[in-house]
Amino acid sequence: MFTFWLDPEMTSEATSPYPVTYNGTGSVDIVLYYGSNDAQEMVVSVTDAPITLTPVSMLEKWKPRKYYKAGEIIEPTVSNGFMYKCTTPGSSGDGEPEWGAGHIGTTINSGTAQFTHYGAKFVPSDVRLALNRAGLDKADAGSGVSLGKSLQGGSPVAIYMRLTNRFTDVRNDSTDPCIYIGTNKLRFSKQAI
Known part of the structure; x- marks a missing residue:
């Protein structure tokens, strides 16, 4: 199953869509890994658009x-x-x-x-996404990151996130996160390798 992982070996699964639960002030950079630990699994976008991960408000x-x-x-x-x-x-x-x-x-x-x-409240623009750490400085706040038209399981894509609290008060939405990282409409399949 394509999801977020806490490690590049894809042994510790994060939840998907990944809830953003930053509870501090200022900014913090994290990295998660998007993929499937099943090398026979494949995911493709159901439209002509590429697979895109995007911060989404769920409040x-x-x-x-x-x-x-x-x-x-x-x-x-x-x-x-x-x-x-x-x-x-x-x-x-x-x-x-x-x-x-x-x-x-x-x-x-x-x-x-x-x-x-x-x-x-947390808003999608509190999150920046990029495919490498240096890309976080150039990423548009709240924008998605494109992963191509299809992905094959077995090898995850590193997704870098910068979470920012725009205010001086510590905010906390860990009990009911209101920002998630979602995807556009995808189709999953298995294929022999």
Whole structure:
């Protein structure tokens, strides 16, 4: 299966799509390996576009009359640049609450659920991708990285990532990551080598 690996030998699998869970301030560079440890597996793009890995926002919008579990992270239906973590589980109300910019730690009630202002939300432009470390300096923030029309299993592609916190506050979305590295539509197959 084509996925992200923590090592070039493809023995320690990362999750896919890979959740970006940088919890510090400033920037950090990491490298993951994209591929399949099955040398007979092949992946191709289903369109004329190349296989592309791209940072994708997975942050869900608040919904009325929805049960929220503790730890779920959401944003208002009209984004205000912040994310909110459910700290008291329950069902949201019929009408969306006034979120306000507020301060980190401010609580907002919605029905029986309570949310806490969790800080500035992560966005795809917080991530840069490249095929080598030097490429991170030139990579466009939030853009994808192209891997060609097809990939054969057995040999991973190193994917370099620079994760940046644009703010001085430590942000943390490790309980419910809101940025993932996704792919365009792909077709997987097995072939004899």
